Amino acid sequence: MIEIWKRLVLPVLLAGFSLSALAAETHDRLLLRLQEGVDETAFLQRIGERFARDFVIQRRLGYTLVLNFTPALPRTGAADLAVQVDSLPEVMYAQLPGGRLQPQFVPNDALYPNQWHLFDTYGINAQEAWDRTRGSSSVVIAQVDTGILGHEDLDSGRVLPGYDFVSDPFMANDGDGMDADPTDPGDAVAQDECGNGNDAADSSWHGLLVAGIMLATADNTLGVVGVDHRARLLPVRAFGRCGGDFVDILTGMSWAAGLPVTDEADNPIPDNPNPADVINLSFAGSGSCDPVIQDIIDQIRARGVVLVAAAGNEGMPDMSSVLPANCTGVIAVAATTRTGDRAGYSNYGAEIEISAPGGEGFESILTLHNTGDITAEFDDYAAFNGTSMAAAQVSAAVALMRAVDGDVSPATVTSLLINSAQPFPGGSTCATTICGAGILDLDAALQQVAQSGSAAVDSGGGGCMLAGQDRHDLGLTLLLTLLLVGRLAGRRASNP
Ligand SMILES: [Ca+2]
Ligand SMILES: [Ca+2]
Ligand SMILES: [Ca+2]
Numbered sequence: 001m002i003e004i005w006k007r008l009v010l011p012v013l014l015a016g017f018s019l020s021a022l023a024a025e026t027h028d029r030l031l032l033r034l035q036e037g038v039d040e041t042a043f044l045q046r047i048g049e050r051f052a053r054d055f056v057i058q059r060r061l062g063y064t065l066v067l068n069f070t071p072a073l074p075r076t077g078a079a080d081l082a083v084q085v086d087s088l089p090e091v092m093y094a095q096l097p098g099g100r101l102q103p104q105f106v107p108n109d110a111l112y113p114n115q116w117h118l119f120d121t122y123g124i125n126a127q128e129a130w131d132r133t134r135g136s137s138s139v140v141i142a143q144v145d146t147g148i149l150g151h152e153d154l155d156s157g158r159v160l161p162g163y164d165f166v167s168d169p170f171m172a173n174d175g176d177g178m179d180a181d182p183t184d185p186g187d188a189v190a191q192d193e194c195g196n197g198n199d200a201a202d203s204s205w206h207g208l209l210v211a212g213i214m215l216a217t218a219d220n221t222l223g224v225v226g227v228d229h230r231a232r233l234l235p236v237r238a239f240g241r242c243g244g245d246f247v248d249i250l251t252g253m254s255w256a257a258g259l260p261v262t263d264e265a266d267n268p269i270p271d272n273p274n275p276a277d278v279i280n281l282s283f284a285g286s287g288s289c290d291p292v293i294q295d296i297i298d299q300i301r302a303r304g305v306v307l308v309a310a311a312g313n314e315g316m317p318d319m320s321s322v323l324p325a326n327c328t329g330v331i332a333v334a335a336t337t338r339t340g341d342r343a344g345y346s347n348y349g350a351e352i353e354i355s356a357p358g359g360e361g362f363e364s365i366l367t368l369h370n371t372g373d374i375t376a377e378f379d380d381y382a383a384f385n386g387t388s389m390a391a392a393q394v395s396a397a398v399a400l401m402r403a404v405d406g407d408v409s410p411a412t413v414t415s416l417l418i419n420s421a422q423p424f425p426g427g428s429t430c431a432t433t434i435c436g437a438g439i440l441d442l443d444a445a446l447q448q449v450a451q452s453g454s455a456a457v458d459s460g461g462g463g464c465m466l467a468g469q470d471r472h473d474l475g476l477t478l479l480l481t482l483l484l485v486g487r488l489a490g491r492r493a494s495n496p
Contacts, residue, residue, distance in 0.1 A: 212368030284312030
């Protein structure tokens with residue numbers, strides 16, 4: 001019933017509708033049902049005289065009348081009137097209409113109606129969550145990715161300086177190794193250029209599209225809507241042509257968390273002045289989470305940083321060799337479809353904590369993109385499927401949880417996400433044994449954070465330090481977990 005009401009109300013509610021205006025309002029309506037056989041007209045006349053007001057039938061709901069009375073009364077006076085009317089012998093019941101339903105924040109962005117992952121039945125329930133919070137500018141979401149591009153629908157004021165940790169100049173594609181500029185120069189490759197028989201590929205702009213899912217500008221009439229509307233983005237570049245080197249990735253993750261790091265010649269890199277609350281890891285590679293990797297992850301987590309990783313896109317039923325999702329203390333995210341099934345490409349297994357929409361087929365996840373095939377050209381919007389998309393939503397959910405409670409620990413964040421998840425629908429190809437606790441429910445997660453306080457103790461983190469291993473060349477290359485579905489028509493090159 002309430003659901004139906006909300007759907008009816010939604011289209012006419014405007015963003016920014018003021019709740020405070022409701023508190024001071026007067027009341028002029030009464031819900032009333034008369035005993036059988038009571039003459040309505042005579043009754044209204046009687047109470048009109050008794051309470052010195054005009055009572056008019058405004059609407060009928062079955063036997064229930066909605067009365068309008070003038071002059072209106074402030075809240076207490078109206079409640080008193082209702083009590084007195086209710087006590088009359090002709091009356092079965094009389095009461096003030098219930099409190100108004102909370103207006104849901106409905107963004108006005110042009111493509112929002114296509115962003116089913118935010119509001120659909122098996123979406124993440126973002127619309128209701130945004131009435132709790134739309135985020136906080138003191139929260140930092142780091143992404144370890146291909147870097148970042150400017151975009152008309154990504155507020156540059158929310159993008160922190162970041163850093164570029166791609167040490168190999170060929171992979172970096174920006175003329176050098178590490179540097180302070182995380183701009184994405186493109187990761188297009190020619191056939192066999194990665195030395196493994198790879199196909200030629202256009203630039204992915206993966207960092208931009210993952211960032212768009214997390215924090216594209218909301219309510220600017222333009223384009224799409226991110227999950228978080230106020231957090232700031234820390235772009236940490238560790239991926240380029242042919243993927244990302246895991247030492248570069250671990251360096252970027254460490255720096256994002258505020259740990260001191262040095263460059264490829266052991267020269268100090270300035271500490272990150274904006275340590276992350278959450279680090280999104282929308283990539284996956286093959287390998288076990290050995291003690292060294294686990295220790296670095298423990299150091300990051302001990303600083304209160306939440307790590308969220310994609311399950312990977314191979315459709316494998318075993319997560320034990322999927323890095324970094326297989327590491328302890330990393331929230332591993334599988335991808336679901338619009339109908340709440342496991343997306344066919346999503347890896348799955350006991351290591352998954354939670355699922356989120358990743359799309360499948362043409363029911364995909366809409367976000368920011370760029371028209372450039374090799375180098376960046378014009379702003380664009382495009383739809384993708386992948387566990388990258390799913391992980392990005394969970395990372396942004398963590399940011400919103402930190403907006404509600406800035407001290408909530410990584411362990412508590414994880415358990416609240418799990419406890420609040422929407423169960424998989426009956427008959428789903430996902431189950432709690434293979435896809436985590438359920439589908440991300442942002443509204444329920446925020447509600448639980450608000451109720452939990454920050455008293456819970458983080459049992460994780462602070463793992464043992466390994467001595468004598470100051471260099472550990474893993475020799476791994478990880479790949480981004482994204483499937484391109486298709487670009488939207490209507491490029492926006494002409495927009496200012
Ligand atoms: Ca560089
Ligand atoms: Ca650079
Ligand atoms: Ca927008």
